[in-house]
Structure formats: structure tokens, C-alpha cells
Amino acid sequence: MRFVQTELEPDDAASRARGHVGHAVWRKAGELGLLCTDIPQEWGGAGGDFRHEAVMYEECARRGLSGWANSVHSIVAHYFLNHGTEDQKRRYLPRLASGELVGAIAMTEPGAGSDLQGVRSQAVKQGDHYRLNGNKTFITNGLLAGVVLVVCKTDPTQGARGTSILIVETKDCAGFKVGRVLDKMGMKAQDTSELFFDEVRVPEANLLGGKEGQGFFQLMGDLPYERLIIGVSAVASMEGAYAATLAYVNERKVFGKPLIDIQNTRFKLAEVATQIKVGRAFMDRCVEDLVAGTLDTATASMAKLWGSETQCRVLDECLQLFGGYGYMNEYVIARMYADARVQRIYGGTSEIMKEVISRQL
Numbered sequence: 001m002r003f004v005q006t007e008l009e010p011d012d013a014a015s016r017a018r019g020h021v022g023h024a025v026w027r028k029a030g031e032l033g034l035l036c037t038d039i040p041q042e043w044g045g046a047g048g049d050f051r052h053e054a055v056m057y058e059e060c061a062r063r064g065l066s067g068w069a070n071s072v073h074s075i076v077a078h079y080f081l082n083h084g085t086e087d088q089k090r091r092y093l094p095r096l097a098s099g100e101l102v103g104a105i106a107m108t109e110p111g112a113g114s115d116l117q118g119v120r121s122q123a124v125k126q127g128d129h130y131r132l133n134g135n136k137t138f139i140t141n142g143l144l145a146g147v148v149l150v151v152c153k154t155d156p157t158q159g160a161r162g163t164s165i166l167i168v169e170t171k172d173c174a175g176f177k178v179g180r181v182l183d184k185m186g187m188k189a190q191d192t193s194e195l196f197f198d199e200v201r202v203p204e205a206n207l208l209g210g211k212e213g214q215g216f217f218q219l220m221g222d223l224p225y226e227r228l229i230i231g232v233s234a235v236a237s238m239e240g241a242y243a244a245t246l247a248y249v250n251e252r253k254v255f256g257k258p259l260i261d262i263q264n265t266r267f268k269l270a271e272v273a274t275q276i277k278v279g280r281a282f283m284d285r286c287v288e289d290l291v292a293g294t295l296d297t298a299t300a301s302m303a304k305l306w307g308s309e310t311q312c313r314v315l316d317e318c319l320q321l322f323g324g325y326g327y328m329n330e331y332v333i334a335r336m337y338a339d340a341r342v343q344r345i346y347g348g349t350s351e352i353m354k355e356v357i358s359r360q361l
């Protein structure tokens with residue numbers, strides 16, 4: 001895809017060095033109609049479906065480009081589409097589609113990750129607005145975000161039913177602060193950040209869906225979409241790693257012959273190719289089901305669990321075939337390997353996926 005090759009790939013090293021891709025890429029993607037491709041045209045999107053989104057995740061993952069977190073941006077757009085009021089959709093979706101606003105979703109806190117019921121950020125109603133206080137961490141797009149969906153308690157006595165999502169616009173927002181852009185093992189070009197909310201005034205019109213206590217149900221409803229994004233990018237990353245490894249083992253000579261001529265290399269790559277073929281068939285089926293509206297939570301969790309776990313194993317095998325060069329960040333396989341590790345953690349850990357799947361047994 002041209003945008004990935006001309007805009008993202010040439011700037012990747014610089015983006016990794018500065019820790020973010022910058023606003024210009026987002027605006028360019030918006031101009032080209034590459035943001036919110038599966039959001040209806042009446043809301044500023046391209047009117048496509050998840051298959052259009054999947055192409056972009058795949059093109060990036062195949063090349064080891066992990067800085068441009070269009071996935072989270074799309075997830076945010078879907079919260080607006082699926083749960084927002086008419087007014088909220090009108091106010092935010094066209095600006096997300098144009099790239100004017102970058103989207104982030106802030107669930108995780110220092111004390112609450114897998115167990116989101118433990119969220120302590122709190123919004124207290126005062127007249128026609130809320131006063132929001134809380135700390136969030138590990139927030140993708142945190143530095144560049146113009147709009148953040150903040151998961152918080154509007155009634156701390158109610159557990160899940162006391163959870164809501166507030167829409168916070170970050171520009172000139174008193175009391176909002178971006179903390180550190182976190183130094184990660186991989187995904188160096190992605191601005192994963194801490195966010196602080198200190199007495200932030202949020203208009204009541206910015207309560208997602210307009211009704212308190214809906215936050216948990218809104219989060220649960222959108223999970224299949226989020227998990228499939230991770231599964232789809234996992235398979236594409238394996239495909240990219242396989243292609244890079246195949247090229248390398250044909251070139252690299254050991255003991256006077258190409259590395260591919262050693263049986264172990266061929267066997268390892270045969271295993272990798274098999275995993276990819278099986279994974280591709282399953283993931284494409286999940287994409288079809290999502291488009292048809294029939295992808296259930298357990299199957300989406302399987303896509304995330306199997307995809308991310310297999311990705312890590314496959315990338316490890318591929319890296320091994322590069323020898324010491326595989327450990328060097330100038331080789332894409334090293335960056336892909338480091339990037340892959342978090343796929344088993346974010347969007348719900350592998351252990352949480354097993355919990356979810358086991359509830360459907």
C-alpha cells in the first residue's frame with residue numbers, strides 16, 4: 001500500500017527515535033481517506049467495512065511498522081459510532097476521520113489493568129459538568145491524542161454499574177497533563193503515555209451515550225472488534241517475518257552453502273509456513289464473521305489468544321535463523337520480535353482470554 005511505503009516506512013527510524021509518528025502522518029492519512037474506513041460516510045468515514053481496516057493493519061504489521069496506532073484510533077471511532085449520542089457522533093466522528101483529532105482510550109490505571117472494576121478515576125457531577133480526577137497509564141496515542149475516552153467511576157458504590165466513559169478534548173484542557181511517554185521494550189514509535197486528570201471540567205454533554213453507568217457495557221460490546229485487530233495483525237506480522245527470513249536464509253552462507261540448504265532451516269520454515277496458513281484461514285473467517293455481525297466474544301478471544309501466542313513463537317523461530325543479526329535492531333526481525341511481545345498483554349492478556357473462552361465451554 002502506497003501510504004505505508006511512502007509516508008510510514010521512510011520515517012520509521014526517525015519516529016522510533018522521537019517516540020511518536022507526529023501529527024502530519026495522521027492528517028495525511030485523513031486527507032487520503034485512510035482513517036475510519038469502516039465508519040459510514042454520513043459521519044465522515046469512508047463507508048467501508050472491517051476488511052478495509054484489516055488491510056491497513058496488515059500492511060503495517062507485515063513491515064514491522066508499529067508506530068501509527070490507527071487501530072486504537074478506529075476503536076475510539078467505534079465507541080462513538082456504537083454508543084455515542086447523535087450530537088457526539090456529529091461532533092467527533094468527522095474530526096477523527098479527517099485526522100484533525102487523534103483518538104485514545106484510557107482504561108488502564110497504575111492499580112487497575114485486567115481488573116477494570118478497580119478503576120479509581122472518578123467524575124463527580126457539579127451542575128452541568130463533571131469534575132474528573134485520576135491517573136491513567138500505558139495509554140496508546142496518549143501524547144498526540146486530541147480526544148481521550150476516559151473510563152471512570154461516576155458512582156464508586158456501584159462497581160461495574162457505576163462506571164462511565166467521559167469524552168475529554170485535550171486541547172487547552174485545564175487540569176489535563178500528559179506524563180512520560182513510556183520507554184518500552186518494543187513499539188518504539190508508538191506514544192504510549194501516562195495521562196493525568198486533575199479537577200478536569202468535562203461538560204455533561206461529553207458523557208458517552210448520555211447515560212451514567214453504561215461504561216462497562218460499552219467496553220464489553222466493542223471487545224470482539226478490538227481483539228480481532230490484534231489477531232489480524234499477528235498473522236500479518238508472521239507473514240512478514242517469514243518472508244524476511246526466507247530471503248535471509250537464501251542469501252546467508254554457512255559452512256560453504258546457503259542456510260536454506262540445511263535441513264533444520266527448511267523444517268523450521270515448513271513449520272512456520274504451516275502455522276501461517278492455518279492462522280490465515282482462521283483469521284479471514286473471523287473477519288468475514290465480524291463483517292456479517294456474527295463474531296462472538298469467545299471466538300474473537302481465540303483469535304487474539306492464538307494469534308498473539310503463535311506470533312511470538314513464530315517470530316522467535318524466525319529470529320533464531322538470523323543468528324546474531326536477528327538481535328540487531330537494524331534488522332526488521334529484531335524489531336518485530338520486540339513488538340510482538342505485547343500482543344499477549346494488551347487488549348486483555350492471554351490469561352484473561354482463556355478466562356473469557358472458558359466461560360463459553
Ligand SMILES: Cc1cc2nc3c(=O)[nH]c(=O)nc-3n(C[C@H](O)[C@H](O)[C@H](O)COP(=O)(O)OP(=O)(O)OC[C@H]3O[C@@H](n4cnc5c(N)ncnc54)[C@H](O)[C@@H]3O)c2cc1C
Nearest residue numbers: 105106107108112113114138139140345346347348349351
Ligand atoms: C504497549 C501497551 C499499550 C497499551 N495501550 C493501552 C491503551 O491504549 N489503553 C488502555 O487503557 N490500556 C492500554 N494498555 C494496558 C493493557 O491493556 C494492560 O497492560 C493489560 O490489560 C494488563 O493489565 P496490567 O498491565 O495491569 O496487568 P495485571 O492486570 O496486573 O496482570 C498481571 C498478570 O496477572 C495476570 N492476571 C490478572 N488477572 C488474572 C486472572 N483473573 N486470571 C489469571 N491471570 C490473571 C495477567 O494475565 C498478567 O499475567 C497498554 C499496555 C501496553 C503495554
